[in-house]
Amino acid sequence: MKFDVIIIGGGHAGSRVACGLQDSGLKCAVITSGRSIHGSTLAQFEKKGGMVLADDEITNTCIQDSKLVSVKTEKLGDVVLEAANFVIATGKFFSKGLVSDMKKVWEPIFGLDVEYSEDRTTWYTDNFADHQPFLDFGVKVDETSKPSIEGKTVNNLYAVGELLAGVSCAEKDDLAAVDATADKVIDIIKAQ
Amino acid sequence: MNNHQDFDVIVIGGGITGAGTARDCSMRGLKVLLIERHDIANGATGRNHGLLHSGARYAVKDAESAEECIKENQILRKIAAHCVDDTQGLFITLPEDAETGYGLDYQKDFVEACLKSGINAKVIDPKEAIRMEPSVNPTLIGAVQVPDGSVDPFRLCSANIVDAQLHGAKVLTYTEVTEFIKNGDTIEGVKVRNTVTGEEAEYRASVTVNAAGIWGHDIAQMAGVNIGMYPAKGALLVFAHRVNNVVINRCRKSADGDILVPGDSVTVIGTTSTKVPFEECDHMTVTPQEVELLLREGCALCPSLATTRILRAYAGVRPLVAADDDPTGRSISRGIVCLDHETRDGVKGFISITGGKLMTYRLMAEIATDAVCKKLNSSAQCQTATTPLPGSESTGVKEVSKKLWGSATQGQKAAAGRLGAKAAEVEFNSPEDKQLICECENVTLAEIKYAVKHLNVNTMEDLRRRTRVGMGTCQGTFCIRKAAKALAIAKGEPETADKLAADFLSERWKGMKAVGWGDTLREMEFMQKVYKAGKPDTYKD
């Protein structure tokens, strides 16, 4: 199945990118696993003709020559989902964009390079009211919003939203910072 | 200064020992004042396994403790039926135990020692053990069944306080002793300060009992005597649901992380034992090393713990009395220490009751009260071994809720499980009263109102200890605004709701961050978002 853009993650940022790009005439699909606590515009996106793969998970990714060619999902099985561009907007820990165990933090779909501290005792402070360092953890991107895998950039993969290091809307009811990362990628892809 | 009130006895410490002593004294007709600087069950009382020991654990090394345990075990089943869950216990032998000298030969000695102490220990087939408790490590080579159970220390402590009050005792929480009133070598009373309002007062009594647990060390010093206590920290982990329904112990010399107890809706693994400085006793934290150790040992008892979410970690300090130079405190007797400071130190009117454990609190209270009565020349006899605690008269979710409500809601059933017969006093007058405030632990608005009215509740932490509010999977993330509002209104101080909620979450946060990875870290992010950014009213797209 071929799309212009596949967006992985259908929360606030992912659905914003999806709506923006679908509006500009690109054929988009959103792969999402569960609803976002921040709400989303996925229903509008579907109304615009967008395809939503709800409650699904990426099971396979195919990267060739620094390009993400296709992904497969748990529910679609062998169906290959291809796109010219991919956007990852899977959020932080709650939405499982980042996964942690006792020692480390990682991005589970692609193994994107993640910024975090290796000393778990520094992930949080004693005081609930403080700014919590773990909320700054996230995927590192270059100036064109591209993340990397073991230092190597994937040319048609963009990361947006709370998944990014330093971007979090945990402490204020303000999604402006998240919106900015989404809008930047909408512009980059539209300009292609 | 005001409040010149006179009592027969002042009990310092609202842990289980103090609560039990206050109850025993008041039942023997004495005029009792109990003083607690925080809330009841705030120290070691609320920071242990909640294990209703059969005594088997002590049988080989410490027959006296073992005998005390099994006797008290049988008494608590009768007088505190609503706080006790008769889970039974297993002592398992694993293949690797044979290599360290704790194989099936040790099991034989263990069973013999148990029987000698009057503990009904029964060797059962490993297959039978797996049938009895499917989560047990299936590689076990031996199993012994003993009459262990679990006991809810918060409810037990609260029931003792309630009964003391019913017998005329006065209870002051959030009140700290600032000074002893001395007349020569006699202690005649205490000066106190309310830790919330700062208000000061003086109380006089013929006898003062120091039942302050590890803080009894400081209290004694304030009175001019030295007890030489040994603060032994014990760390524990709480798993998010009831993984096992039978207590699982390791059949070997007592070591770290070898007891797994199903307590109410969760499972608890513990403990460790390390000496800590006195100044740390007020701020216990659990280290990553302790977490790893407990988890490793826990998985040996019950492999599925490796994939079970850990809700939080906590630690308590055992009030042991030092005997030798044991760095772990493991070899110090868990025995009861009752000191009459008149004969020991020449300080009159002052008794310390310490050592011991949750299991033997009633016996400790009896011993302390006997000492008090001796000083007061009272011949009143102890009745606590046979008189049920309030709530214990009828128990069981089914029995109580059927009797009270016929067809009960989840919240009513939960109240019946927590309060026993006392659930009759929870007033479900309106549909709002039946509404669940804490959904994880099925706590209704009515139960919160009841706790505020009858159970000395000031803070959300106090409310948690009485009702389990915020003790579930979300640790208060979902419900705490509602609960704090309900508490603030019930207290008649609606403007304090935000502060009550914030204080509670700060407390929860400390326990969560010790195990802050995986799903617990997800919950921590959610908690931050709900409180700092405000959860959207609706999730609708």
Added chain:
Amino acid sequence: MQEINISEHNFEQCQKCGICNDVCPMLAANPAYPGPKQAGPDGERYRLKDKEFYDYALKYCLNCKRCEVACPSGVKVPDIIQSAREKYNTHKSVKLRDMMLASTDLMGTMVRPVAPIANTVLGWGITKSVLDGVMAIDHRRTFPKYSGEGFEKWFKKKAAASQASFKHQISYFHGCYVNYNYPQLGKDFVTVMNALGYGVNLLDGEKCCGVAMVSAGMFDKARKNAENNIKVISEAKGDKVLTTSTSCTLMMRDEYKEVLGMDNSSVRDSIVLALKFIYELVDQKKVKLVFKKDYKARAAYHVPCHMEKLGWSIFTRELLGMIPGLELILLDSNCCGISGTFGFKKENYEISQKIGKPLFDQIEAVNPDFVACECETCKWQIEMSTKSKVKNPISILAEALDLEATAEANK
């Protein structure tokens, strides 16, 4: 040392966010239902402690799976609830009415040989009120018609002989509905597959998938059927067993394992909705679809709850999107309220219609030529509650395809 949390039905991953309650159609319509959060993971913690915490209101769960689809933590809420109904429910006896509604194959066998009479009788007001009074099946309910000649019988008589002549072979799990109530769908399926060059084979004795039995609490009977179906599917001709029912598909793929605890791993991936299979053939250019030049229709697409759970509505949308004369309007995501046999029970009628109302209203407003929908019970409900007819996308394909040209193109 700690692995990612795994617990039965992922119940422990619940973060208590409450999104499940927000999407539950039953909670919104029925105050007696505690909602998926309480009925599922919250309740399970307390049931593990004391079975007295089992709540009989769990019977209201529609098993529509909307909570599971919405859950950001992967908790299989409906599976927790269905399993609890087996584990903790002490009132095990199943009402005759529930047993009859659940035994879709038995009912079919009993009624079908005299179908014209049965339909007439079932259509009579007097019989309906008997059903209402004695059986507690609501009299306002339009009963699904029982067809005169079953699909299997038709297939054996009219189609079986010619199937071997096709170059590819595939098996078909038709389910009770196609066999007893609506053989036309099975016939349409055979027509489409034949045109694509696929011969259709029936399984060697399929039984009801068991979905209605689970909802009636007849877990052991469901297990027996599952055992049979796993066996006959594993022996099926061709590498896939195609289906036309979303609920049967979901049951056999997921619930055999999650709710009934059966090992279906050897057959799970071979059970596929025909629409997905056909889409994949087209996508991989293995077959070609040639549509009629003059086909014209305006259809509203209702995605059944279980199709949302399967996650395959994308295939229906893509496939139907290929039909040049078809305008497809995607309806809002809503439950129709019938949930298999739930809406047939007298005590549930009002709730059932209340849940479905937003969907019915939208259909009336859109006023399409027909509604496209893969689910048979949604079809009954929508046809009873609106003036629209409902067509399975397979039947739409059968209508829209130029069958001869398609057959020619796939020779």
